[in-house]
Amino acid sequence: MSNPTTNPTGATDAADAEVIPLRPAPFGSPDDDITAHPTATPSTDPADAPVLTGGEGADVDTSFEVQFDPEPDAEPEPVDDGIGYLLDDPEGDAYPVIPENLRSLGGVGEAIGRHARRLAHRAAFHGVRAPRYALLAAVWGTVGLCRLINRQLKWWWVSEQDYLRSLAIAQGDRRDWLTLHREVKETRRVRGIILAGQAAGVLLGVLLLVKLAPWWGWVAVAAVVVPWLAHFGRPEDHPIIVPAMTVPRFRLLNHDVVLRGYYSAGLGHPDKPGQQVTFETTMSRTKEGQGSQVKVVLPHGTGFDAVVKAKDDLASGLDVAPSQVYLTHDPTSHRRHTLTVMDRDPLAVPAGKTPLLDCKPRNIWKPAPFGLDEHGRKVTLALLWNSILIGAQPRKGKTFAARLLALYGVLDPSVRLSVVDGKNSPDWNKFAMVAYHFIRGTTPDRNGDPVTQLIDALAEIKRHIIATNDFLSTLSAEECPEGKLTEELCRKYPKRLFIWMLVMEEFQNYFELQSQDDNKEIAGLLSFIIAVGPSSGVILLSSSQKPSGIGAGDVQRLFNRYRDLHAVRFALRCGNRNVSDAILGGDAYSEGFDASTLPVGKPYLGVGYLYGAADETPTVRTHLADHGDAEKILTAGRALRERAGTLAGYAAGQDTGTPDRDVLADVLAVFGGDPALHWTELAERLADQIGDRWADTTADAISAQCRDLGVPSVDVKRNGVNRKGCRKNAVQAAADTGAAG
Incomplete structure (x- = not known):
């Protein structure tokens, strides 16, 4: 084989390339998940980078091939091999010296507590079963003693030679039989002496124990000997001590399994020219060590959209759940993407109770804890300068997610809170303890007309926005260098500058009122607030199960404007792709995010895509705050407001319908x-x-x-x-x- 050379284009000549097939386990074999495969070692020279391709040869099964360059005298083909080259990145991602969760005393305490709880559970589990373990150890220890004596006797009797002596007799070979007989007699004599010495030693040890050892000496010997004999005597499939916790099973991926998944999903073909799926990187573990990932290169003419549509088929080919498969688009090429397959379904693992249950004061200028992503990392959400839209089918965790973020604002006593519940449900009733405005439903009752109350409340928020911007414009450049609201200014002018959180639960109900004048007025006020409010410290938190098809004419236009101007979107399970697009926006689907494909079931309540909050779009499992938890946090929030002197409006028994004229x-x-x-x-x-x-x-x-x-x-x-x-x-x-x- 000649030395490999590089053609001017950096591509390989497929016509003259020498192919070395590497034979893996066939697709579909029982061992395809754990078969070890040679992988290509990255070269420092891009021209020497191997091409990993899938397919089957004429005579042997091949999962990929390594193609070398043509002979030096061969004329190179000016063809782009489509591999691309990795640029040196001195600022590349580095693994942290100290994990993020161990960089604070709270994180260290949480880790210690987690391990302590695990050890305590194991101790309690095995402590309850200790009598059973002792009985089984005694039974199987007796069996083990018998097996040990039997094995010693067979060793002394040289039973392994019985076959040779029987064979000599059958062949009539008297000389061979005599030789074997003399050998066995000598061996038995030597081994008998050894066993006799061993028996004498054991007997002497027992007599010494009886004569001299205290009771704890017997316990110490039994603690060493009995477990060993029990392990020697028990069957292989009958462990004495059962595990206290389940051991997670995960599928060990390799290139063959990935190729099988892509080909079974119709994303290429192993035998058709130019239809092979290739890999830009070797298989590796994720940074968190909870899954496997590889960068995949699709055949020419097949793009990322095709992979998104075939995600379920791809998961079937990989033999995992769809919620374990994650696709990350490569912005440099529509053919390339990163496939991440988690070891187990991360979305079925609950994120746990909200950390807000400590009821400590929070700062609205810092991000709010929201949940965990698919990798188990903490997800926080900055509420300031943002408007957040939450949408989902009924009973999928929409209200709980919105309430979780509102509770963060409750624990900051400087935040003014307006709660508008369009569905008039009990989920928000306890917010009356802290709310400046508290409006429920659309039908007048003994508390008044909620529609009129909403219009007055929105008008007051609009006036606050205008007054805030006007006041900021009067401040000097030294006091307000960027011309926008800051934490320092809010502390200096607390009566004029403060953060206002507006919660609109099922806001679509206020665009479908019987009075078109009310619809238009509410729509206009909300459109103004969402367009101008965030920069003035107004946080909008909107939720809806019907984010499209509302109203007509100007009302429909303003509704769509209000919906589309939300900067951050959180979509839980939706009924179809159209609803998902209405919540996440039209670009989300092309990036691989469709909330109608999220898994269904009780373990997946509170799971959704968080879009627009950062460059990445994590799949979030939200923290839980049930009704009891919410009431506990709200009680603490009211106490904080009373202490700070900021309890006002509805919660303080004041009439906020038509404010006095200032x-x-x-x-x-x-x-x-x-x-x-x-x-x-x-x-x-x-x-x-x-x-x-x-x-x-x-x-x-x-x-x-x-x-x-x-x-x-x-x-x-x-x-x-x-x-x-x-x-x-x-x-x-x-x-x-x-x-x-």
């Missing part, structure tokens, strides 16, 4: 970007923008009220007209003086 705040809200306004202009803006409180105001009325509050009436020149009016900085100064007082 003259200076309303005036600032309508100023916009103008530095000064005539009194007539100011009165017109108040009537237009805040008509529920200023519909009948006049220039003289607003002038008198402002002057009473310390705002001077000055000459204002606008558009060439000089009239009496006021300046925005004077109104702001008066408002600051009033707030300080």
